Amino acid sequence: MRISELFTKTRKEAPADEVSKNAQLLIRAGFIHKEMAGVYTFLPLGLRVLENICQVIREEMNSAGGQELKLTTLQDPEIWQKTDRWDDKKVDVWFKTKLKNGSELGLGPTHEEPLVRALKPFISSYKDLPFLAYQIQTKFRNETRAKSGVMRTREFLMKDLYSFAKSEKEHDEIYKKFIDIYNKVFKRLGIGDQTFLTFASGGMFSQFSHEFQTVCEAGEDTIYLDRKKGIAVNEEVNNDQVLADLGLKRENLEMVRAAEVGNIFTLKDKFSSPFGLTYVAENGENQNVLMGCYGIGPSRLVGVIAELLGDEKGLVWPANIAPALVYLARLGEEKQVVKSANELYEHLTELGVSVIYDDRDERAGAKFADADLMGIPFRVVVSQKTVDSGNFEIKSRTGKDSQLLSEKDLIKKLVA
């Protein structure tokens, strides 16, 4: 991608109505645009990050055996009435609308009901179980107060996976497996060392649900963290009994702000029962399918990663989710410099290295500042100096010094 052709621009100043670090940096870098309170457009560079995050999640869900599908945004009230979740008094975040004929519809705030109904025709035998179904979809929640940039919005992307099992034992195995899978996801997204399994209230079906909380000042939750053990308890279940059950000692707990980036919980037959999602067991008896739910918010993750890794110069993206691996800064308009930069751009692109090529006639400072603000992992400079030396200059976003490398070594470093 050539910057001269990119329609977004960076800004020196943050918008006055955004206080959160993630929104300030993402807007300054041209990654997002605020449409309304709690509603953000993802611009080309921001969309790349979002898609890359989704891809990491998708890979992990697929390798766990998840089957991707896509449910609808428009929701049929009938199925929500079945579980008593249509009433605004029961679920107060609904966005509701109407058909021309006057009948009501909702915009999906979550998707247990439609998924269970959609699956019903396909599930009838113990041989059909277990399985995992997931989607990455836009959710709509009419929050009373949107805040913290993309971290708490009214329209957001969510990956929700649902497990369907024959028995509690089978469900528990899947559930445990997903704790590991989630840890792997957050590690791959570059926030693994600050993201902790957190015990939270489990509702009626289990003692706990599990949250994945990333330590982050901009987060909305308060958790009590035992860093040594790598686990935490949410404020809501922070009592002596729970601590004893988990083998935690109060004096080892650190109270920290955190952002919930994932949440998994046991649903038992809460949804399968009202919809009659049953299977015939080997003994010929009808049994309720047992469900679990596993969520991750990719759009919130964009914000959390920006909050956590961003520095005074701007965003910092891990290589696997960055909008590009390389920011190629061409300094100067001399023929040989342009030729050298063009050739390197084409060569790297052919090799599958994603490059943002700054081919503008801008001063070095402006290009460096943009490279830093956008948080591109590597900055490669092509200038009269590098042409004369026959090498290229490379610097990592977070490193202090740059180094001169031959094209061969440069490629080796970037293709790795």
Next chain:
RNA sequence: CAGGGUGUAGCUUAGUUGGUAAAGCGCCGGGCUGGGGGUCCGGAGACCGGAGGUUCAAGUCCUCUCACCCUGACCA
């Protein structure tokens, strides 16, 4: 939803006791520059969130309204 705050150019802001809007960034044209947002000259760009009202006169005062931000509550 309660409390508090803010709306002036694409962005960040200034605007005195009411007298018909100013600057920086960005943008357009040009000069000098050329490795951390450089500099100089010239230019385009705002009916001051919206609607009423007071007044000879409203960005400024009053009323209503909308939007946005913050704190809290809420987050199935």
